[in-house]
Amino acid sequence: MHITGKTEDRPTDRQILFEGAVLSILAHVLESGTRIDIAASEYLAKFPIDPDELHIRADLIICVSDCRHLLRHTVGALGSLHLLLDDTTRRWRETAPSQRLSPQDGATRIQACIGNIRRAIAPRS
Numbered sequence: 001m002h003i004t005g006k007t008e009d010r011p012t013d014r015q016i017l018f019e020g021a022v023l024s025i026l027a028h029v030l031e032s033g034t035r036i037d038i039a040a041s042e043y044l045a046k047f048p049i050d051p052d053e054l055h056i057r058a059d060l061i062i063c064v065s066d067c068r069h070l071l072r073h074t075v076g077a078l079g080s081l082h083l084l085l086d087d088t089t090r091r092w093r094e095t096a097p098s099q100r101l102s103p104q105d106g107a108t109r110i111q112a113c114i115g116n117i118r119r120a121i122a123p124r125s
Contacts, residue, residue, distance in 0.1 A: 015102055017049050018056075019113045022063045023089050026071075029064065030081055036064045063113045070114075070121050084121070092120035 025039045034042075040060040050056050075084045099119075101112040 012097065012100075012102055012104065014050060015100075015109065015112055018059070018109060019063075019092065019116055021047065021049055022060060022067060022113055022117065023085075023092065025060060025064050026067055027085055027089075029068065030071075030085060036061050036068070040064065059110050059113075062110055063117075066114050067117050067121075070118055074121050088117065088120045092117060095120065 021043060025036070025043050028034060028039045028043070029036055032039075037057075040057050043060070044057060071081055071084055071088070075081050095116065101107050101115040103109055103112055105112075107115065
């Protein structure tokens with residue numbers, strides 16, 4: 001999964017693009033065993049989601065690492081990380097804009113990303 005597009009000046013679009021990149025990098029890391037830092041660099045080389053942002057790579061690394069930990073903790077010994085990531089990605093895509101955390105709401109890009117993906121990993125029943 002690769003999510004690309006123009007970000008223009010809309011923070012919500014940039015945030016969704018960033019979170020999509022996190023999920024894509026996470027899938028690559030889980031499938032290939034590639035180190036997170038290398039996978040993030042490879043992704044940005046192919047899909048420069050915000051080339052003017054100096055900290056984008058570091059933020060991606062932090063989010064992918066944290067989300068991988070969340071997936072591993074949630075799946076436990078009973079399930080498949082790949083299936084959980086597929087379900088998480090589907091739920092993340094289905095999340096209504098009004099239900100997403102956003103930097104516009106005062107959260108940092110990292111806080112919003114981890115919060116939105118955490119909600120998709122373990123949705124409330």
